[in-house]
Amino acid sequence: MAAKGPRSIVCIKQVPKAQELQVDPVTNTLKRVGVPSEINPPDRNALEMALQVKDRAGGEVLVVTMGPPVFTSSLEEALAMGCDRAFLLTDRILGGSDTVPTAHALSETIHKIGGYDLIFCGEETTDASTGHVGPGIAGHIDCAQITYCSELEYLGDRVRGKRTVEDGYEWWECPTPCVVTVNFLSNRPRPPSLTGKIRVKRGGLITTWSCADVGIDPGKVGIRNSPTIVAKVDTVQLPDRKAKVFRGEPREAVARLIEAMVADGVLPG
Amino acid sequence: MEKFEAIVVGAGPAGSAAAYALAKAGIRTLLVERGKVPGQKAMFGGRIYAYPLHKLLPGFEKDCPIERYVTRENMSFLAEDTALNLQFDAPKLSSGAAASFTAYRGKFDAWLAKKAEDAGAMLITGIRVDALHREGGRVVGVRTGTDVVKADVVVAADGALAQLARGAGLRGDPEPKEFSVGVKETVELPPKVLDERFNLEETEGAAYVFAGYASNWLRGGGFLYTNKTTLSMGLVVSSEDLAVTRTEIGTLMDRFRRHKAIARLTKGGKVLEWSAHLVPELGLRMMPRPYADGLLVAGDAAGFLLNTGYTFRGVDLAIASGMAAAEAIRGAHAAGRYDASALAAYETLLREYQVTTDLETFRGAPFYMKNPRLFSVYPKLLNEIAERVYTIDGTGQRRLADIALEEVRAGKVSAVKMLLDLIGGAKAM
Numbered sequence: 001m002a003a004k005g006p007r008s009i010v011c012i013k014q015v016p017k018a019q020e021l022q023v024d025p026v027t028n029t030l031k032r033v034g035v036p037s038e039i040n041p042p043d044r045n046a047l048e049m050a051l052q053v054k055d056r057a058g059g060e061v062l063v064v065t066m067g068p069p070v071f072t073s074s075l076e077e078a079l080a081m082g083c084d085r086a087f088l089l090t091d092r093i094l095g096g097s098d099t100v101p102t103a104h105a106l107s108e109t110i111h112k113i114g115g116y117d118l119i120f121c122g123e124e125t126t127d128a129s130t131g132h133v134g135p136g137i138a139g140h141i142d143c144a145q146i147t148y149c150s151e152l153e154y155l156g157d158r159v160r161g162k163r164t165v166e167d168g169y170e171w172w173e174c175p176t177p178c179v180v181t182v183n184f185l186s187n188r189p190r191p192p193s194l195t196g197k198i199r200v201k202r203g204g205l206i207t208t209w210s211c212a213d214v215g216i217d218p219g220k221v222g223i224r225n226s227p228t229i230v231a232k233v234d235t236v237q238l239p240d241r242k243a244k245v246f247r248g249e250p251r252e253a254v255a256r257l258i259e260a261m262v263a264d265g266v267l268p269g
Numbered sequence: 270m271e272k273f274e275a276i277v278v279g280a281g282p283a284g285s286a287a288a289y290a291l292a293k294a295g296i297r298t299l300l301v302e303r304g305k306v307p308g309q310k311a312m313f314g315g316r317i318y319a320y321p322l323h324k325l326l327p328g329f330e331k332d333c334p335i336e337r338y339v340t341r342e343n344m345s346f347l348a349e350d351t352a353l354n355l356q357f358d359a360p361k362l363s364s365g366a367a368a369s370f371t372a373y374r375g376k377f378d379a380w381l382a383k384k385a386e387d388a389g390a391m392l393i394t395g396i397r398v399d400a401l402h403r404e405g406g407r408v409v410g411v412r413t414g415t416d417v418v419k420a421d422v423v424v425a426a427d428g429a430l431a432q433l434a435r436g437a438g439l440r441g442d443p444e445p446k447e448f449s450v451g452v453k454e455t456v457e458l459p460p461k462v463l464d465e466r467f468n469l470e471e472t473e474g475a476a477y478v479f480a481g482y483a484s485n486w487l488r489g490g491g492f493l494y495t496n497k498t499t500l501s502m503g504l505v506v507s508s509e510d511l512a513v514t515r516t517e518i519g520t521l522m523d524r525f526r527r528h529k530a531i532a533r534l535t536k537g538g539k540v541l542e543w544s545a546h547l548v549p550e551l552g553l554r555m556m557p558r559p560y561a562d563g564l565l566v567a568g569d570a571a572g573f574l575l576n577t578g579y580t581f582r583g584v585d586l587a588i589a590s591g592m593a594a595a596e597a598i599r600g601a602h603a604a605g606r607y608d609a610s611a612l613a614a615y616e617t618l619l620r621e622y623q624v625t626t627d628l629e630t631f632r633g634a635p636f637y638m639k640n641p642r643l644f645s646v647y648p649k650l651l652n653e654i655a656e657r658v659y660t661i662d663g664t665g666q667r668r669l670a671d672i673a674l675e676e677v678r679a680g681k682v683s684a685v686k687m688l689l690d691l692i693g694g695a696k697a698m
Binding site: 192193196197198 | 271299301393398414416417
C-alpha cells in the first residue's frame with residue numbers, strides 16, 4: 001500500500017480498568033484476570049495524536065500490542081477509532097516480562113513491520129507507571145525521542161514537539177523516524193466510529209504473531225529474563241474519618257447541623 | 270463509505286425483529302445499538318405476549334429467556350389501608366397461541382438481537398445514531414457525529430423519545446402529556462418463598478395491576494410481575510401529573526412499597542436493581558404517519574403501546590411492527606424504490622399484523638385513561654363500598670344497592686358524571 005503520508009506505529013497496552021483496580025490477596029499483585037480492562041488511558045492520547053497526524057498529513061496508523069489474546073479487544077477499539085491495521089504479539093514465553101524485554105520485543109515487532117516514520121507510546125501505564133517502554137524502544141531502534149509530548153507537528157523529515165517538564169514546557173525538533181511518548185490528557189481521544197466498528201466486524205485487520213514469527217530470541221524475554229519483578233503492591237489504609245450523622249425530621253436536623261457547623265467555626269455565626 | 274440495503278437503529282424488540290426478518294430475506298442489514306449490549310438500555314414491567322414470536326421464530330421457547338408464563342391476572346383497587354381485587358386464574362393461558370411470559374429485557378433483547386445476527390444482520394453496539402442522513406430531502410443513511418453510513422432505507426426503532434422520527438418531521442417536540450414515567454424495583458425472593466407466597470407452580474406466573482393509592486391518586490398505577498426468583502414491581506405515572514403536582518416518583522414508590530398489600534408480597538425480599546423508562550402514552554395520536562422517503566418507524570418510537578388499564582402491550586406490538594417493517598422493505602426492494610409511496614404498504618401491513626387495528630379499537634383509551642376520577646374517586650369509592658358491605662357490627666346490615674347509592678351521594682362526584690364515565694369506559698374499552 002503506497003502511503004503518501006507518514007506511517008505511524010502506536011504501541012498500546014490493555015490494563016485493568018483504573019476505577020476498578022483490585023489487588024489479589026494471595027499474590028499481592030494487581031488482579032488482571034476476570035477484571036474489566038481498558039486501553040491504557042495515556043495510550044488513547046497516543047492513538048489520538050497519531051490519528052491527528054494522519055488527518056493532517058495523510059499516511060496510515062498501525063497499532064501494536066504485546067499481550068494475551070484478550071488484548072484483541074483493545075486493538076479492535078483502536079481500529080474502530082481509525083487505525084488502519086493492528087498487530088498482536090502474543091506468546092506464552094513473553095509472560096512476566098518487565099519493561100526491558102517488553103521494549104525489546106516491541107522493537108523487534110516494529111522492525112518486522114518496517115517502513116515507519118513515527119512511533120507513538122503513552123507516557124506511562126496506569127498499572128505500572130514506569131514510563132520505560134517508549135524510551136526503551138527509542139534505544140533499541142536507535143532514534144531520537146520526545147517524551148511527555150503534548151503537541152506535535154509533522155514536518156516530513158522531522159517533527160517539532162512540545163514537551164511537558166515540571167516547571168513548564170520545552171520545544172524539541174528531531175529527525176524522523178523518532179519515538180514520541182504522549183502526555184496523558186493532552187488531547188481528547190476520538191470515540192470509535194460506526195464506520196470503524198463496521199470495518200472491524202468485517203475482519204482481516206488484525207495480524208497475530210508469535211515470538212517465532214517475529215524472530216524474537218526466547219532468551220531475551222519472559223520472567224526469567226526480566227531484571228525486575230513486582231514483589232508486592234501495598235494499598236494505603238486511609239484512617240477513619242470523624243463523622244456525625246444528623247437524623248430526624250429534615251428541617252430540624254438541618255437546624256442542628258447548622259448549629260454544629262457554627263460551633264465548629266465552619267460557618268460564620 | 271459503508272453502504273447497506275437497510276439500517277435498523279435500535280436493537281430493542283422492534284429493531285431486532287425487523288433486522289431478523291430482513292436478514293432472513295437476504296437483505297444486507299446493519300443493526301445499530303447504542304448500548305454496549307442490546308438490552309442494556311431497555312427495561313419494562315413486564316410481560317411479553319408471545320403470539321408474534323410464534324410467527325417470527327417458531328420454536329423460540331427452546332432457548333428464549335422466559336421467566337414465568339402468566340396464568341394469573343389480578344386487578345387491585347387500592348385505598349390507603351384496604352384493597353379490592355379482581356383476580357382471574359387460568360392455568361391454560363400458560364401455553365398455546367395466547368401465552369404470555371414475564372422476562373428481563375436485558376436477557377430478552379440480547380437473545381433476539383443475537384437471532385438477528387445469526388440470521389446475517391451485522392450487529393454493531395456502543396454507537397448512538399445522532400440523526401438521519403439525507404440527500405435531496407430523502408433519507409439515505411444515518412449520521413453519528415461526522416461519520417455517515419448509507420442505506421437504501423432506515424428503520425427508526427430508537428425508542429420512546431423517537432429522536433429520528435422527530436428529526437424527520439414526523440413528530441413534534443416531546444411534551445410531558447405524551448409520556449408516563451415507569452419506575453421499577455427488581456426484588457429477589459428465595460424461589461420456594463415466591464412459589465408459596467403467590468401460590469404458583471414452578472413455571473406459572475402472576476401479573477398484578479394496582480390503581481388508586483398506588484400512584485397517590487395521580488393518573489397511572491402500580492404493577493407487579495413474578496419472575497423465576499424475583500418480583501418486578503413499580504409504578505407508571507403520567508409525566509404531566511407529576512410535573513403539575515411537583516411529585517417525585519421516588520416518593521410515590523416509597524408509599525407504594527409500604528402499602529400493606531404490597532409489603533406483604535415483597536416481605537423479606539432484597540432489591541437487586543432499580544430502573545426507569547419513559548412510556549409513550551398517546552397511541553395513534555402521537556404520530557400521523559410512520560413512514561417517509563427512505564424511512565420507517567417502529568416500536569415505541571412510533572408510539573405502538575396499548576394501555577387499556579387492564580392490559581398493557583408494548584413488546585408484542587414492537588415485534589409485530591418490526592415484522593411489518595421488514596415485509597414493507599422487501600416489497601420496496603423488489604420494486605427497486607424506497608420513496609414514501611413504495612413504503613406505503615407499511616401502513617397496510619401494520620393493520621394485517623393487528624398493530625394499528627388494535628390501537629384503533631382502543632383509540633379512545635388514551636384519552637379515557639386521562640380521566641383523573643379513574644385513579645382517585647372510583648378506587649376510593651369501590652373500597653368504601655366494599656368496607657361497608659363487609660362490616661357486620663350489629664348496627665344493622667344494609668343492602669348493597671343502598672350502600673352504593675349512599676356512598677355515591679356522599680362522594681364528590683355527581684351520578685351523572687359517573688354514568689357518563691361508565692358509558693365512556695364501555696365505548697373506549
